[in-house]
Amino acid sequence: MTRLTRAVRGLITGVAALLTVTAAPATAQATPDPRAPQDFVALSTVDPTIIQEIRYFTPHNFVGERVDGYRQPVCILTRPAAEALHQAQRQLLRRGYTLKVYDCYRPQRAVDHFVRWAQDLDDQRMKGEFYPDVDKTRLFQDGYIAEKSGHSRGSTMDLTLVRLPAKPTRPYTPGRPLVPCYAPQAERFPDNSVDMGTGYDCFDTLAHTLDPRVQGRQLANRLLLKSTLEALGFVNLAEEWWHYTYKPEPYPDTYFDFPVSRASLAGHRDAT
DSSP: OOOOHEEEEHHHHHHHHHHHHHHHHHHHOOOOOOOOOEEEEEHHHHHTSSSOOOOOOOOOSSSSSSSSBOSSOOOOOEHHHHOOOOOOOHHHHTTTHHHHHOOOOOHHHHHHHHHHHHHOOOOOOOHHHHHHTHHHHHHHTTTTSSSSGGGGSSEEEEEEEEEESOOOOOOOOOSSSOOOOSHHHSSOOOOSOOOOSSOOOOOGGSSSSSTTTOOHHHHHHHHHHHHHHHHHTTEEEETTEEEESSSSSSHHHHHHHHOBBBGTTTTTTTHH
């Protein structure tokens, strides 16, 4: 083999390697996000009067930051759950109240975020408000955090009542002094909802729907929400006054992971 032939061959090999390197990024594609099934809807398309305050899109939650998978502050539910919630809203509006949702469908990636947070025992930044009397080492044992959530099935929501006319809620400012979620309503973080005895996502037995210490107007408010929703097929989680699941669920054994975003509903006939 001549010196010239070896040079030409080396040049061809070098060019081929360069083409391989430069072509690789062009063929690599990011895995697209999963989409919601066709029978999932944005709650606002079924009932635009229900207030939405999606807490996990904000840093005002027990994690202290926006939770993975919450790309827009939008409530997504299975259609049967959304339509039943619409019926509840119609009844409550006649009594001078509106529903307000804090959370609806929750992707599995958000639940995974909760699990990682619970395992990080050094992260106690929101303890003063959401779990002041609970040792973080007990969050799994006491049932506050789990590796799966009914919210990921699409028919579970966290919600409350607001007396009409609804007043705005003061925006949350990170770094402000935290007040326990079970403090009197005038002392804890202001919320335009009626007094339910604790704030939302309060890791405390006082948040149990029928805790005997909750009496008077606080109990009446919890029972109004409970009786209205249960008459329409919703089931309350006894440990959380705000947590309801519509039954029967369309997806009782499926845990979805599409992001909380209107884009997840793209192509649906009533997506907004």
